Amino acid sequence: MDAQHRPPQPPAGENARVTPMMEQFIEIKAANPDCLLFYRMGDFYELFFEDAEIASRALGIVLTKRGKHLGNDIPMCGVPVERSDEYLHRLIALGHRVAVCEQLEDPAEAKKRGGKSVVQRGVVRLVTPGTLTEDTLLDAKRNNYLLALASTRPSSDTEYRRFALAWIDISTGEFRVTECDNGSLSAEIARIDPGEIVVSDALYSDEDISPLLRQFEHVMPLTRDVFDGATAERRLSDYFSVATTESFGSLSRVELTAAAACVTYVERTQFGKRPPLSPPLRESAGASLAIDAATRANLELLRTLSGERRGSLFSAIDRTVTSAGSRLLAQHLAAPLTDPDAISHRLDAVEFFTSDPPIRSDIRDQLKAAPDLARALTRLVVGRGGPRDLAAIRDGLAASDALGSRLSKMPDMPADLARAANGLRQPSQSLLHDLSAALADELPAFKRDGGFIRSGYDTALDETRALRDQSRKVIAELQARYADETGLKALKIKHNNVLGYFVEVTAQHGEKLMAPPLNARFIHRQTLAGQVRFTTTELGELEAKIVSAADRVLGLELEIFERLTRDITSDGDNIKAAAEALATLDIASGLATLAVERDYTRPHIDRSLVFTIDGGRHPVVEQSISEPFIANDCDLSPPPHAGDGATGAGRIWLLTGPNMAGKSTFLRQNALIAILAQMGSFVPARQARIGVIDRLFSRVGAADDLARGRSTFMVEMVETAAILNQASERSLVILDEIGRGTATFDGLSIAWASVEHLHEVNRCRSLFATHFHELTALAAKMPRIHNATMRVKEWQGDVVFLHEVMAGAADRSYGIQVAKLAGLPASVIERAKVVLAELEADDRGKPALRGFEDLPLFQAVKQAQPPAQDDAPSAVIAALNALHPDEMSPRQAMDALYALKQTLADKTK
Numbered sequence: 085m086d087a088q089h090r091p092p093q094p095p096a097g098e099n100a101r102v103t104p105m106m107e108q109f110i111e112i113k114a115a116n117p118d119c120l121l122f123y124r125m126g127d128f129y130e131l132f133f134e135d136a137e138i139a140s141r142a143l144g145i146v147l148t149k150r151g152k153h154l155g156n157d158i159p160m161c162g163v164p165v166e167r168s169d170e171y172l173h174r175l176i177a178l179g180h181r182v183a184v185c186e187q188l189e190d191p192a193e194a195k196k197r198g199g200k201s202v203v204q205r206g207v208v209r210l211v212t213p214g215t216l217t218e219d220t221l222l223d224a225k226r227n228n229y230l231l232a233l234a235s236t237r238p239s240s241d242t243e244y245r246r247f248a249l250a251w252i253d254i255s256t257g258e259f260r261v262t263e264c265d266n267g268s269l270s271a272e273i274a275r276i277d278p279g280e281i282v283v284s285d286a287l288y289s290d291e292d293i294s295p296l297l298r299q300f301e302h303v304m305p306l307t308r309d310v311f312d313g314a315t316a317e318r319r320l321s322d323y324f325s326v327a328t329t330e331s332f333g334s335l336s337r338v339e340l341t342a343a344a345a346c347v348t349y350v351e352r353t354q355f356g357k358r359p360p361l362s363p364p365l366r367e368s369a370g371a372s373l374a375i376d377a378a379t380r381a382n383l384e385l386l387r388t389l390s391g392e393r394r395g396s397l398f399s400a401i402d403r404t405v406t407s408a409g410s411r412l413l414a415q416h417l418a419a420p421l422t423d424p425d426a427i428s429h430r431l432d433a434v435e436f437f438t439s440d441p442p443i444r445s446d447i448r449d450q451l452k453a454a455p456d457l458a459r460a461l462t463r464l465v466v467g468r469g470g471p472r473d474l475a476a477i478r479d480g481l482a483a484s485d486a487l488g489s490r491l492s493k494m495p496d497m498p499a500d501l502a503r504a505a506n507g508l509r510q511p512s513q514s515l516l517h518d519l520s521a522a523l524a525d526e527l528p529a530f531k532r533d534g535g536f537i538r539s540g541y542d543t544a545l546d547e548t549r550a551l552r553d554q555s556r557k558v559i560a561e562l563q564a565r566y567a568d569e570t571g572l573k574a575l576k577i578k579h580n581n582v583l584g585y586f587v588e589v590t591a592q593h594g595e596k597l598m599a600p601p602l603n604a605r606f607i608h609r610q611t612l613a614g615q616v617r618f619t620t621t622e623l624g625e626l627e628a629k630i631v632s633a634a635d636r637v638l639g640l641e642l643e644i645f646e647r648l649t650r651d652i653t654s655d656g657d658n659i660k661a662a663a664e665a666l667a668t669l670d671i672a673s674g675l676a677t678l679a680v681e682r683d684y685t686r687p688h689i690d691r692s693l694v695f696t697i698d699g700g701r702h703p704v705v706e707q708s709i710s711e712p713f714i715a716n717d718c719d720l721s722p723p724p725h726a727g728d729g730a731t732g733a734g735r736i737w738l739l740t741g742p743n744m745a746g747k748s749t750f751l752r753q754n755a756l757i758a759i760l761a762q763m764g765s766f767v768p769a770r771q772a773r774i775g776v777i778d779r780l781f782s783r784v785g786a787a788d789d790l791a792r793g794r795s796t797f798m799v800e801m802v803e804t805a806a807i808l809n810q811a812s813e814r815s816l817v818i819l820d821e822i823g824r825g826t827a828t829f830d831g832l833s834i835a836w837a838s839v840e841h842l843h844e845v846n847r848c849r850s851l852f853a854t855h856f857h858e859l860t861a862l863a864a865k866m867p868r869i870h871n872a873t874m875r876v877k878e879w880q881g882d883v884v885f886l887h888e889v890m891a892g893a894a895d896r897s898y899g900i901q902v903a904k905l906a907g908l909p910a911s912v913i914e915r916a917k918v919v920l921a922e923l924e925a926d927d928r929g930k931p932a933l934r935g936f937e938d939l940p941l942f943q944a945v946k947q948a949q950p951p952a953q954d955d956a957p958s959a960v961i962a963a964l965n966a967l968h969p970d971e972m973s974p975r976q977a978m979d980a981l982y983a984l985k986q987t988l989a990d991k992t993k
């Protein structure tokens with residue numbers, strides 16, 4: 085338990101007097117120790133003790149005191165109920181969990197039990213990062229998953245440990261489960277990108293797994309019973325009210341455990357309410373392209389390294405017009421497929437829309453009118469819905485009906501779209517008609533505000549409303565009659581919350597009503613400075629009628645609301661099918677729009693090991709630069725003459741070239757094209773043929789991971805190790821400047837050995853960018869290594885980047901020219917040129933690189949040996965000793981420094 089959230093200890097000793105309210109608070113807090121307790125008091129949620137201190141710091145709200153507990157002040161802060169969503173949002177984002185404790189009875193009821201009685205209160209809901217349903221707490225364009233992780237307990241050292249992941253988006257009802265091994269666990273969690281992870285206490289403290297879990301945010305350990313394998317099947321079938329879980333397909337015991345943990349946690353946080361989940365869908369291992377967390381982050385798929393959506397691949401390709409479409413696009417991007425047939429089906433759907441512009445724009449126009457069906461459905465089912473959610477269902481069903489009829493007229497639709505068209509027509513027509521007839525044009529935010537049912541829809545409601553409205557008219561008539569009868573023209577009938585309806589006259593006229601005969605009818609209620617107020621029996625009766633009519637109107641509206649909600653709930657599965665169909669149409673037509681707009685082509689995906697991209701472009705960079713983007717080819721296919729046969733291993737491209745020439749851009753664009761192709765999108769290339777990739781690895785960019793005590797170089801090596809240990813023939817590996825983070829020779833050796841390993845052991849398609857030009861010698865010995873370089877031109881001493889990839893190796897680094905472009909002081913640039921010339925002159929005597937057996941690296945090592953002569957240092961030291969810096973001008977100091985260097989050079993020749 086988090087020490088900060090520990091509940092205050094119950095009082096000890098005779099003197100410790102605790103108010104009944106505090107007693108109630110302490111009891112409720114003790115039952116929810118790991119949550120901040122939002123304790124409802126009237127229009128506020130109050131927080132006490134440590135909770136108050138944590139919340140006031142987190143929310144920047146004032147910390148005050150309220151009474152005493154065990155002789156000490158009780159720290160307190162509060163948030164208004166009206167604005168509680170906003171505060172909840174901030175607390176959840178910071179990783180807190182909140183227990184919402186409501187008043188379960190009217191305070192008047194409590195009073196009846198005696199002056200000191202406390203209002204009954206209870207927790208109605210736990211708000212946790214992975215179980216949110218409110219629109220205000222959720223990102224419309226992202227799924228918010230709760231993930232449960234379970235593992236087998238291997239009985240012997242040789243037995244393989246397996247993990248099951250079950251994940252739910254309770255706001256949309258999606259429910260998935262899969263199994264994986266230790267090696268791909270981190271990549272699987274990264275793919276799902278959950279808002280909250282629940283694990284058993286035991287797994288949380290398991291020394292093999294806890295370092296991995298620490299990489300992720302919001303991990304919650306739960307007691308063992310939630311992960312009890314023996315009761316898992318029963319808990320799962322109870323949730324779905326089915327006799328057995330066999331209908332969900334054959335789930336392994338550990339998958340059942342994870343799935344059951346998910347539903348148990350949902351029930352616990354929702355206090356028994358059951359959001360409309362789809363039955364768990366099993367994803368088979370290997371169905372999606374495995375991409376580990378570092379690669380996802382480095383390639384900036386869903387967000388940039390700085391955490392923003394702008395600048396990511398997602399934002400470059402998102403042309404969806406609905407939130408559900410946007411969420412599905414993010415899912416597809418996070419989990420590209422590995423089955424060429426399934427990919428082809430998705431591509432068929434995109435192609436259908438690229439080839440028919442009128443239907444594309446038509447469909448997109450209609451989609452724009454479709455609200456978020458899935459999330460509105462969940463809110464209604466869990467009792468957090470309002471009239472606007474009913475309207476969202478109505479409008480969503482209307483859009484899906486219209487789209488369904490439009491598509492049903494289309495001949496020869498691709499399979500995915502035909503399935504979607506079918507889904508669109510699933511929901512009940514009568515429900516749509518009923519909702520359209522029932523809902524008023526203007527809808528309040530909350531059902532308690534009433535007025536959301538259209539007049540003419542329900543006779544009983546219409547009559548009660550007429551009565552309510554008529555009573556108001558009757559009041560006006562009564563006022564006119566009283567004015568007439570008393571002769572007091574200024575007599576008014578008014579209303580306030582204390583007196584209800586009353587007759588009001590000025591003070592001077594009050595006498596008249598208090599004297600016979602009028603005092604028989606007008607009963608005095610109140611005398612103010614300028615007015616006197618009365619009531620009459622007639623007015624009292626009328627008032628009772630008005631109040632009860634208004635109450636009855638609201639009651640009837642709420643009844644209709646509940647009935648509509650029930651009808652919606654019972655058609656829930658069909659509504660979900662329509663919601664999914666809308667998202668499928670949105671994503672296919674959105675990707676088609678992107679393809680047309682940015683001139684993408686349909687990739688060809690098969691089961692070979694081919695990787696041929698003609699005229700490839702970087703999907704994000706090309707949208708962000710003002711100059712034209714230079715397209716480049718890439719061919720990592722197995723060479724036909726390599727003797728490896730048709731299924732032989734792929735090529736490795738060794739890419740050299742100066743900084744800023746476009747190496748990283750080229751590397752990343754090929755990885756991104758592969759991802760886009762396998763998620764079922766057209767790609768930014770003239771032509772692309774890709775033999776399906778099983779895992780994508782990248783080691784690009786360098787960042788410290790100080791939080792985990794790793795230096796830049798350590799991170800680089802950990803990531804490289806993962807690649808060399810795991811990449812298979814079917815993988816694609818992108819390595820950018822391996823070995824850069826350490827001393828030159830160490831770095832070169834590591835880079836050299838890594839390329840050899842990739843070529844000989846992993847045998848995968850790889851792109852390897854490097855500054856170590858020595859590596860290019862490898863191409864002479866290793867058949868599948870191809871040297872490529874970025875073309876640059878020198879013009880009047882400056883370097884011009886052409887961004888073109890061509891065969892061959894770079895001749896120079898142009899580092900100094902790039903430094904000049906970056907604005908280093910001219911004196912530094914000039915000095916660097918001198919140093920470089922000297923270094924290059926020193927290097928001239930070095931034998932030429934002779935290839936694989938004759939590693940230049942070892943020669944370099946030899947050269948780096950300290951000189952044998954030992955009189956050099958002593959000569960330099962003697963000269964140094966003779967210097968008196970305090971008596972020298974800067975010019976003399978400079979000259980002396982040059983002289984020292986010269987002495988050293990002469991002696992070591």
Ligand SMILES: Nc1ncnc2c1ncn2[C@@H]1O[C@H](COP(=O)(O)OP(=O)(O)OP(=O)(O)O)[C@@H](O)[C@H]1O
Binds near residue numbers: 705741742
């Ligand atoms: N094919 C291209 N067409 C047009 N501009 C490009 C192209 N490739 C790269 N650029 C531009 O050049 C800039 C530098 O590219 P990039 O970062 O890929 O260079 P680099 O060789 O990896 O450099 P460094 O070694 O310093 O990381 C990019 O930000 C982009 O604006």
